[in-house]
Amino acid sequence: MKTYDITLLTDSRYVLPQPGNWYVENIHCDDAILRAALEHRRLKVHRTHWDDPNFDWTQTHFALFRTTWDCFERFQEFSEWLKNTDSKTAFINPSHFIRWNWDKHYLADLAKKGINIPPTIFIETGDTRSLQQIAAASGWTEFVLKPAISSTARHTYRFDQAHLPEFEAIFQQLIAAESMLLQEFQHNVPLQGEITLMMMAGQFTHAVRKRPKSGDFRVQDDFGGTVEDYLPSAEEIAFAENVLRACPDMPLYARVDAIWDNQGRISVSELEAFEPELWFRRFPEAAEVLADAIQKLGAQE
Numbered sequence: 001m002k003t004y005d006i007t008l009l010t011d012s013r014y015v016l017p018q019p020g021n022w023y024v025e026n027i028h029c030d031d032a033i034l035r036a037a038l039e040h041r042r043l044k045v046h047r048t049h050w051d052d053p054n055f056d057w058t059q060t061h062f063a064l065f066r067t068t069w070d071c072f073e074r075f076q077e078f079s080e081w082l083k084n085t086d087s088k089t090a091f092i093n094p095s096h097f098i099r100w101n102w103d104k105h106y107l108a109d110l111a112k113k114g115i116n117i118p119p120t121i122f123i124e125t126g127d128t129r130s131l132q133q134i135a136a137a138s139g140w141t142e143f144v145l146k147p148a149i150s151s152t153a154r155h156t157y158r159f160d161q162a163h164l165p166e167f168e169a170i171f172q173q174l175i176a177a178e179s180m181l182l183q184e185f186q187h188n189v190p191l192q193g194e195i196t197l198m199m200m201a202g203q204f205t206h207a208v209r210k211r212p213k214s215g216d217f218r219v220q221d222d223f224g225g226t227v228e229d230y231l232p233s234a235e236e237i238a239f240a241e242n243v244l245r246a247c248p249d250m251p252l253y254a255r256v257d258a259i260w261d262n263q264g265r266i267s268v269s270e271l272e273a274f275e276p277e278l279w280f281r282r283f284p285e286a287a288e289v290l291a292d293a294i295q296k297l298g299a300q301e
Contacts, residue, residue: 037291113246142185201293206283
């Protein structure tokens with residue numbers, strides 16, 4: 001008999017409340033909303049950090065990734081933990097889907113299924129070309145460089161042709177160790193921001209718009225970005241639904257981040273189905289939808 005039906009996964013920095021820290025308060029607020037929805041369905045809920053050495057992972061039926069936001073800082077360690085724990089509990093979303101989603105090569109898979117993505121060059125580890133050579137072949141005038149595996153805009157740089165030489169050294173350092181993406185800069189991001197559509201059990205629940213601070217292109221609040229409620233159009237919701245249908249499996253929860261590209265077409269910037277912020281505090285009904293899906297998943301096993 002399992003001790004818990006489901007365990008909500010965070011990282012050790014966010015286990016305990018930190019009164020006055022709005023960032024951690026938001027994390028606890030969202031988890032409290034989801035926990036209440038799960039417990040309302042008579043599910044036994046636990047919450048701990050993924051690397052908790054005192055927790056027996058065989059004692060929870062499911063483990064749900066919520067705010068494991070140190071995983072990319074400790075990627076090798078996290079990857080080993082995921083592999084070792086996979087046989088002890090059932091992950092939501094499942095581990096094979098998470099491995100697919102944490103590497104931005106998934107964008108190429110989505111593009112092959114007809115999903116519009118920003119123009120992207122995938123550069124593999126050990127590529128001996130210079131950044132100047134790769135950029136020249138693209139025909140673009142302004143660029144964004146980012147790692148294939150990262151979060152929160154880690155090593156994400158915007159530059160134009162004139163400033164390419166300034167980023168050659170960091171590119172060579174990065175490409176020696178990890179795959180990178182070079183994308184054409186999308187000029188609508190500073191103007192219109194990015195819309196984020198939350199999808200629970202394949203259906204749209206709510207959305208927000210994230211805007212970068214003046215003079216920046218990064219929409220994350222870590223860099224001064226702002227968040228506002230957003231009512232998407234039928235076209236935008238349909239686009240998010242098509243993104244999920246193009247995935248290898250239907251995720252139980254996901255976040256489709258979309259922008260308008262340089263031709264004015266809706267384009268997926270990120271699919272977050274691993275440890276996305278889901279803004280339950282702005283729309284608690286979404287937690288109810290997810291809790292229903294989790295309950296049904298448990299009943300099927």
